[in-house]
Amino acid sequence: MDETVRQHKTILEESEMPTAWYNVVPDLPSPPPPALHPGTLEPAGPDDFAPLFPMDLILQEVSMDRYIEIPGAVLDVYRQWRPSPLFRAHRLEKALGTPARIYYKYEGVSPAGSHKPNTAVPQAYYNAKAGVKKLTTETGAGQWGTALAFACALFDLECEVWQVGASYDQKPYRRMMIEAFGGIVHRSPSPLTESGRTYLAADPDHPGSLGIAISEAVEVAAQDPEIRYALGSVLNHVLLHQTIIGEEALLQLKKAGESAPDLIVGCTGGGSNFAGLSFPFLREKLAGNMSPTIRAVEPASCPSLTHGVYAYDFGDAAGLTPLMKMHTLGHDFVPDPIHAGGLRYHGMSPLISHVYELGLMEAVAIPQTECFAAAIQFARTEGIVPAPEPTHALAAAVREALRAKETGEETVILTALCGHGHFDLAAYDAYLSGRMTDEAVSDARFAEALATVPDVGGR
Amino acid sequence: MDETVRQHKTILEESEMPTAWYNVVPDLPSPPPPALHPGTLEPAGPDDFAPLFPMDLILQEVSMDRYIEIPGAVLDVYRQWRPSPLFRAHRLEKALGTPARIYYKYEGVSPAGSHKPNTAVPQAYYNAKAGVKKLTTETGAGQWGTALAFACALFDLECEVWQVGASYDQKPYRRMMIEAFGGIVHRSPSPLTESGRTYLAADPDHPGSLGIAISEAVEVAAQDPEIRYALGSVLNHVLLHQTIIGEEALLQLKKAGESAPDLIVGCTGGGSNFAGLSFPFLREKLAGNMSPTIRAVEPASCPSLTHGVYAYDFGDAAGLTPLMKMHTLGHDFVPDPIHAGGLRYHGMSPLISHVYELGLMEAVAIPQTECFAAAIQFARTEGIVPAPEPTHALAAAVREALRAKETGEETVILTALCGHGHFDLAAYDAYLSGRMTDEAVSDARFAEALATVPDVGGR
Numbered sequence: 040m041d042e043t044v045r046q047h048k049t050i051l052e053e054s055e056m057p058t059a060w061y062n063v064v065p066d067l068p069s070p071p072p073p074a075l076h077p078g079t080l081e082p083a084g085p086d087d088f089a090p091l092f093p094m095d096l097i098l099q100e101v102s103m104d105r106y107i108e109i110p111g112a113v114l115d116v117y118r119q120w121r122p123s124p125l126f127r128a129h130r131l132e133k134a135l136g137t138p139a140r141i142y143y144k145y146e147g148v149s150p151a152g153s154h155k156p157n158t159a160v161p162q163a164y165y166n167a168k169a170g171v172k173k174l175t176t177e178t179g180a181g182q183w184g185t186a187l188a189f190a191c192a193l194f195d196l197e198c199e200v201w202q203v204g205a206s207y208d209q210k211p212y213r214r215m216m217i218e219a220f221g222g223i224v225h226r227s228p229s230p231l232t233e234s235g236r237t238y239l240a241a242d243p244d245h246p247g248s249l250g251i252a253i254s255e256a257v258e259v260a261a262q263d264p265e266i267r268y269a270l271g272s273v274l275n276h277v278l279l280h281q282t283i284i285g286e287e288a289l290l291q292l293k294k295a296g297e298s299a300p301d302l303i304v305g306c307t308g309g310g311s312n313f314a315g316l317s318f319p320f321l322r323e324k325l326a327g328n329m330s331p332t333i334r335a336v337e338p339a340s341c342p343s344l345t346h347g348v349y350a351y352d353f354g355d356a357a358g359l360t361p362l363m364k365m366h367t368l369g370h371d372f373v374p375d376p377i378h379a380g381g382l383r384y385h386g387m388s389p390l391i392s393h394v395y396e397l398g399l400m401e402a403v404a405i406p407q408t409e410c411f412a413a414a415i416q417f418a419r420t421e422g423i424v425p426a427p428e429p430t431h432a433l434a435a436a437v438r439e440a441l442r443a444k445e446t447g448e449e450t451v452i453l454t455a456l457c458g459h460g461h462f463d464l465a466a467y468d469a470y471l472s473g474r475m476t477d478e479a480v481s482d483a484r485f486a487e488a489l490a491t492v493p494d495v496g497g498r
Numbered sequence: 499m500d501e502t503v504r505q506h507k508t509i510l511e512e513s514e515m516p517t518a519w520y521n522v523v524p525d526l527p528s529p530p531p532p533a534l535h536p537g538t539l540e541p542a543g544p545d546d547f548a549p550l551f552p553m554d555l556i557l558q559e560v561s562m563d564r565y566i567e568i569p570g571a572v573l574d575v576y577r578q579w580r581p582s583p584l585f586r587a588h589r590l591e592k593a594l595g596t597p598a599r600i601y602y603k604y605e606g607v608s609p610a611g612s613h614k615p616n617t618a619v620p621q622a623y624y625n626a627k628a629g630v631k632k633l634t635t636e637t638g639a640g641q642w643g644t645a646l647a648f649a650c651a652l653f654d655l656e657c658e659v660w661q662v663g664a665s666y667d668q669k670p671y672r673r674m675m676i677e678a679f680g681g682i683v684h685r686s687p688s689p690l691t692e693s694g695r696t697y698l699a700a701d702p703d704h705p706g707s708l709g710i711a712i713s714e715a716v717e718v719a720a721q722d723p724e725i726r727y728a729l730g731s732v733l734n735h736v737l738l739h740q741t742i743i744g745e746e747a748l749l750q751l752k753k754a755g756e757s758a759p760d761l762i763v764g765c766t767g768g769g770s771n772f773a774g775l776s777f778p779f780l781r782e783k784l785a786g787n788m789s790p791t792i793r794a795v796e797p798a799s800c801p802s803l804t805h806g807v808y809a810y811d812f813g814d815a816a817g818l819t820p821l822m823k824m825h826t827l828g829h830d831f832v833p834d835p836i837h838a839g840g841l842r843y844h845g846m847s848p849l850i851s852h853v854y855e856l857g858l859m860e861a862v863a864i865p866q867t868e869c870f871a872a873a874i875q876f877a878r879t880e881g882i883v884p885a886p887e888p889t890h891a892l893a894a895a896v897r898e899a900l901r902a903k904e905t906g907e908e909t910v911i912l913t914a915l916c917g918h919g920h921f922d923l924a925a926y927d928a929y930l931s932g933r934m935t936d937e938a939v940s941d942a943r944f945a946e947a948l949a950t951v952p953d954v955g956g957r
Contacts, residue, residue: 150881215923422609464674
C-alpha cells in the first residue's frame, strides 16, 4: 500500500493542443515513390484519385508542406476528447521490477475508443465542404467504421460501412455502435456490389477480408459523384492527421520532465497509429534533437515489414486501387483470423515502408499469446483492458522493460495505446481459458502469397 | 461547420483533486433513522456489521464527521483516472436549440467505465488493511463487479462475484472483463450457497435478481473471518466515497465560469452516483451559497422514490441483512427486465430516502424509450454512447433544456453521466430496431409488492 504521491498522467489544456498536423515527407532524405495508375503504370495524379477523395485530401496526400493547419471546425471536434492523456505506468513498472520508465499515450478516450477519429473527423469535414452526401468505407474489427460513423453524424453525411464478414458475425456490438452513431453496416462480401457478388458466388458464407471490403466500398463510391470513399489508414493524408498524437506526446513528455524517449513502440497494421505517434519524434531525430529508437510491432500472422517484399501492389483484393510501393505480403494474402483484426492488412503504408527502407526505424513481429500475457498484466496493474492491436506494442514495451531490468538502465519507453478492448473481450476469454494459440506461420505460406505481387514498377 | 473556439471540457490537474470525502449527515436538520437488527429490531451497532465489513468502513457508515480524509494509497489509485472531466454539451445544446447550458460530469473514463471504482478502491484498501483475503459481492449488469475486481487486483485480494443470472446469460462481455481483472464470476442463483440452492430448486433456470445475488454473497462472507462482503451502492459509506464526483464538479463548474447550477439531475438505482454528484452541492445549498433543484431520475419500472413506501425493509431477497428505513417497493419485488440493470433495485439508499423525506430533493420516473431517444441524440452529438442507467438523467436534462427553450431561460443543468454503454449495445440495437417497449407498470403490481414490506419499526 504505497502512499507515495505519484503523477499518473500528464494532461494538456484544450488551449495547449497543437493546431497543425506534421507532414514528414519534406524532412526525409528522399521522397517516397509515387502511386501508379493500374492501367497505364504511370504515376497517378490528383485526377486519378478524384473519384474517391475530395481535392483537399488529395492535395494533402501529395503535399510537400511540413505543416498543415487544422481547420477550426476540426479542432472544435478534437477538443471533445483531445488532448488525450499521457500516462506513466507506475504500477506496471513496479510489477515488472524494472528501472525503465514506461509512458503510454492513450487514444481510447475518443468517441470510437481508438485513434481513428483523428482522421475520420477531418475526412468527414473536407468531404462535407466539397458537397459530398455520403461516405463509404470498409471496417474490420470495427474501430474505423465506428469512428467514421461518428464523424459523419457531426457533419450531416450519410455513412455506409462494409464490415469484414467474420467480424460482422462475431462482434455484433461494433455494428450496433456504428448504428448508434447513425451509420449503415453491410456484411462483406455483400450482394450490393459486383466485387461482393463475385466472392459470394464462390462461397455464400464467405468470411470476407479487408481487401474485399475495400473493393466494395471503392466500387460504390466511384459510381456516384455525391459519394466518396474514406480510408482509415495506409495513405499519407491519414498518417498526417494522426500526427496530432505525437505532437501532443512531445509536449507532454517534456511537461512530465523527460528530455526524450529512448524507445518508441507502436503496433502496425496499415500504420496510421504508429506513424501518428512516431513521426513528430522522427522529425526531432532527423533534426538531431533526440535519438530514440523507433520500433514498429506487427503480428506474427501478418508481418508485412519483417516478411513482406517492398514492391508495387494493390491496396485491395480486387485490384481496383492505384498501385502503391509498399511492404506487402501480396494483395491476395488472407492472414490467420487473429484477434487483432485491425492488424490483418496485407500491406504497409507506403510512407512507413519508405521510412523503413531509409533505415530510420526498425520492426519486429510478435505472436499473439505473448501480446495477451502482457495485456493481462497491464490490465491488472494499469486498469485499462487494451484492444488486441496495441497489446503488440505493450508486449514490445515489456520486453524492453525486462531488458532494462537486466542492465539496470533507466530506459524511457513511450508506447502507443491506441484503443481499449471493450469490444474484444472474447479474445481475453480465449486467452484466459487457454484456447488461444499462436499463429501458424510458415515461410512456404508467405512465399505462396508473395507470388501474387504484380511485377511492375520495379522492386 | 462552426469555426468558433469553444471549450468542451474542464479538467483539473491531479494536484487539484479533492483529498477528502464529504459526509452530508452532520449537515442535515436531523439524522437518518438507524438500521435495525432483523432479530431484535433494536438499532444495529457496529458489531452487527462486523461479519460483513471491516471496522474502518463501519465507522464511516455511522460517522458524524463532515469530512473524512482519503488515504494516500486510495488517492494514488484515483489519480489514474481522476479528476474526471466535466464536459459542456455544446453540440447537444445546439441540436436542441436551447439557451440552457448543459454540463455533464463523465465517470466513464474509469477502469470499469463507471463511477463504481470510486468506492471499490477504498473498500478494497480498507479490507486489505484489515487482513481480509477475499471479497464477495453481487453484480447486475456488471459495472460493480468489474470495479471491485479491478480494485482487488491492486490490493492483492481475491474477488468472487455473483452475477444476476439474466445478465450473466445476456452480457458475457462483462463477465470476461471481470475475469480479465482477475475476478471469479458465478451465475446467481448458484449451487454454492443455501440461498442460491433454494431458488434453483424452485427453478433450475432462475433468472436471478440483485436481491438474491446479495443474499448469496453475504452468506459466503458471513461464514469465514477472512472473507468480507462489499456493496456497490445504498450504504452511507458507499455514498460517502462517491462524493469525490461532486467535489470535483464544484471546482470545475467554477473554473468553467458558472456560479452555480440551476438543476442537478442524476439517475438513481441504489443512489450512489446521484448522491456522489449532488451531496456536495446540497451542502452548499444548506449553507445558503446556491439554490439548485436536485432531482433524482428513476426508471418507470422500479420507482422506489415515487411509488414506494418509506419503511423498514431488508436489503436483500432472503432477508439476511439488517432492516433499513428506506423507500422500497418490497424486498421481493422483481422489476421488469429493463436495460438499465443497475437501476433494478427494490430499495433506495436510506440516506437519500431521508434527504427526500426532508424535502431537500425531488424525484421523477421516466420510461425507457424516452431515455434511449435522448441517449441516441446525445451519442450523435457528443460522441459518447451512455450506459442505460444515465440515459435517465439525460432524458431529464433534455426535458429541462426544452422547457428552457420555451421560456428562453439560460438554465444551467448539471448531469451525472456515470458510465459508458459499451457493454450495453444490445439495448441500443433493441431501441433502433423498434423492439424496445416501455415498461408495463401498474399500481396493482406495485401494491402487491408493497404488501411484502415487513411491518416493523414504524413507517
